[in-house]
Amino acid sequence: MPATPCAQLLLCLMSVSARLGLGRYVEDNEASDGLYSLLSLEQKRGSEDLLFRRPLRCLDMLATDGYFTFVASRPQLACAAFIIAEPSEVISLELSDVSIDCSAGDFIKMFDGWVLKGEKFPSSQDHQLPVHQRYTDYCSSTGPGAKSRSSQNVAMVFFRIQSPDSGFTLLVKKLHNPFPCNVMSQSPEGSFTMVIPHQRRNCSFSIIYPVELRLTELSLGQAKSNELSPQRQVWSGCSGSGDYVELLGGNGVDTSKMFPVADLCFSLSGLAQMKIGCDNSVVRLVSSGNYINRVSFQYRLLEHNELPRSRENSLDNFCTVE
Amino acid sequence: MLVVPPRSADCRPSVAPISHHLLRPLLLRLGEEVSLRLGGGGASSFPSELAASSSSSSSVMNQALLQLTQRLLLARSQSQLQVESKNEEEEGKEKRSDESPISLDLTFHLLREVLEMARAEQIAQQADSNRKIMDDFGK
Numbered sequence: 001m002p003a004t005p006c007a008q009l010l011l012c013l014m015s016v017s018a019r020l021g022l023g024r025y026v027e028d029n030e031a032s033d034g035l036y037s038l039l040s041l042e043q044k045r046g047s048e049d050l051l052f053r054r055p056l057r058c059l060d061m062l063a064t065d066g067y068f069t070f071v072a073s074r075p076q077l078a079c080a081a082f083i084i085a086e087p088s089e090v091i092s093l094e095l096s097d098v099s100i101d102c103s104a105g106d107f108i109k110m111f112d113g114w115v116l117k118g119e120k121f122p123s124s125q126d127h128q129l130p131v132h133q134r135y136t137d138y139c140s141s142t143g144p145g146a147k148s149r150s151s152q153n154v155a156m157v158f159f160r161i162q163s164p165d166s167g168f169t170l171l172v173k174k175l176h177n178p179f180p181c182n183v184m185s186q187s188p189e190g191s192f193t194m195v196i197p198h199q200r201r202n203c204s205f206s207i208i209y210p211v212e213l214r215l216t217e218l219s220l221g222q223a224k225s226n227e228l229s230p231q232r233q234v235w236s237g238c239s240g241s242g243d244y245v246e247l248l249g250g251n252g253v254d255t256s257k258m259f260p261v262a263d264l265c266f267s268l269s270g271l272a273q274m275k276i277g278c279d280n281s282v283v284r285l286v287s288s289g290n291y292i293n294r295v296s297f298q299y300r301l302l303e304h305n306e307l308p309r310s311r312e313n314s315l316d317n318f319c320t321v322e
Numbered sequence: 323m324l325v326v327p328p329r330s331a332d333c334r335p336s337v338a339p340i341s342h343h344l345l346r347p348l349l350l351r352l353g354e355e356v357s358l359r360l361g362g363g364g365a366s367s368f369p370s371e372l373a374a375s376s377s378s379s380s381s382v383m384n385q386a387l388l389q390l391t392q393r394l395l396l397a398r399s400q401s402q403l404q405v406e407s408k409n410e411e412e413e414g415k416e417k418r419s420d421e422s423p424i425s426l427d428l429t430f431h432l433l434r435e436v437l438e439m440a441r442a443e444q445i446a447q448q449a450d451s452n453r454k455i456m457d458d459f460g461k
Contacts, residue, residue, distance in 0.1 A: 052447050059426075061440035064447050080426045084437065109424070116433065118425045158424045186441055208430055208437075251430075279430040 056081060062172055063186065069097070070159070071167035077160050082114060085153040085174045087183040087192060087205075093155060094171040095138055095146035100161055102139035108168060110136040110148040111156040114184065119254035122152060122182040126202045126255060126284075149175070152182040184208070188301035193217075193294060200289030204248075204255045207281045210302040210319075214273040215283075217296040218245055218264055238265035242288030245295050249278035249319050258282060261321045277307040278319030 052066030058079035062068060068081070085091050093110050100106035112134035114121045124131060128151065136148040148155070157170060179195060181203035188209035196203055220243045238244035244265035250258030262274055287293045308322035 052451075059428075059436070061436040063437075063440035063444040066447075078424065078426075080424070082433075082436070084440065115425050117427050186437065208433060 056170060065173050067169055067171055069167065069169045070161070072161040072164055074164055075162040077162070079159050079161075081157045081159075081170070083150075083155045083157070083172060084184060084186055087153055087185070088177050088180050089153050089174040090177045091150040091153065091155040092171075092173040092175055093148045093150075093157065094173075096169045096171065098138065098146065098168040099166045100138075100159075100168065101163060101166065104162060106139070106159075106161050106163070106166070108138040108157065108159040110138075111158065112136075112148070112150045113152065114154045114156055114253060116253045119252040119257065121154065121184060121206060121253040121255070122204060123254045123256040126182055126204050127151065128201070152184070153177070153180065154184045182206075185299075189299065191216075191296070191298040193296040194283070194285055196285055196287040196293045198289055198292060199287060202284060202286045204282050204284045205297075206253065206255065207299055208253070208279065209281065210275075210277045210279070210307060211281045211299040212273060212275045212302055212306075213247060213281060213283065214271055214298045215245070215264070215268070215295065216271060216298060217294070218266075218268045218272075219292075219294040220244065220265065220267050221291045221293075238263040242286075243291055243293050244286050246284045246286065247274055247276065248282040248284055249276040249280070249321055250282075251279045251319060253280060255282050255284060275302060275306070275308050275322040276319070277302060277321065 052064050054066065054068060056062075056068035056070035058070075058076050060068070060081040062081060062083045063085070070079075083091050083093070095108060095110075098108065100108065112129065113127065120127075120131070120134075127134065138146060159168070161167060179197065181194070181196065181199075181201060183192070183194075183203075183205045185192075185205065185207045188207065188211060192205055194203055194205055238246070244263050246260050246263040248255055248258040249261050252258070258278075258280065261276060264272065281299070283295065283297055285293055285295050308320040
């Protein structure tokens, strides 16, 4: 039976849209390998040609692996490149072909995280390194000062180059991170499960959009041994507990300067949802290290007409929550 | 979401060659939103948020926005730059280790714009990479 013209057209459209990558982008932790994993070893050796290359801009955001070359056409006194990866990846940065004049005040500094308006993500409370260890200064370092690896899926490079035609090349590679802690979401919609296995640390999932958050699963206090520990049923005031989830809202990226809008310190398997009408919405899991803690949630962008209305008595600079 | 009207004293004419009537007010607001701070203080930071305008998603406009932003960033940084000698920075480095020496005063609005551009670039690059791999399979 011959295929109808409609079916032929549909097949043609589907194959074209697949080639152009126009299909709906689905967040998938495994998608970063994609077809690359099907290549033979010989084909992978030749995959250097597949690495993306383009010029780096003075203000830039990089979401792909590749080589990014900056050449100053005129003195560039304050430049920054933001780099972001998938939630379950960390970023490896490598400088090469560097031709800057450190003695004249040029610099290239790589930072483990993002800095925005004087605030750092992850905050000093949530990052395992002290602040000065999060900077890698090309001019100050001896030896392998040209490499850096981030602890989470965001990193930055700050640079100042005063002489025209000076510059550098930045190689960005992403590496898999099996237990992500501190994530900046690339998109205003998605879902995520954060697991902290027997670690005493605090992890934040930051969404730089106003969103409706739905916690779909929360498992706190899975004991190391077979002993059962009573679950706390307190709704508020969880900060006395060692393990809890808090939802934060604010207008900066530093989670320690944001306002807690809710916290949960008992396990739930149901739906808890909240609208956070803030520039930054954060799910933060605080863990004592005694247990394996897990939180799953979904989020979607709040449209302008869905933003919670501000109350008349609300504090200045406090975004609205519902 | 905090909505702050732009300060009229700081309004500057757009420097972009784009004459599209819809772009001009958006470009003016972008010019207000971005400033750079060097040396940990001194330069002013502008009110950060304006009502999100319904910006077109065309790549041409985004590219023009980025170029304008870069020109404005450079102009701002040159007028507000504090000259510090590198030696002074190094001597005080350990004591000032908790301070961020540089910070970009980028609004969330602009950060989201460049993030969305980067994601579009990633999706296009992934599609291109897939196509090359499929071509290799065919050989």
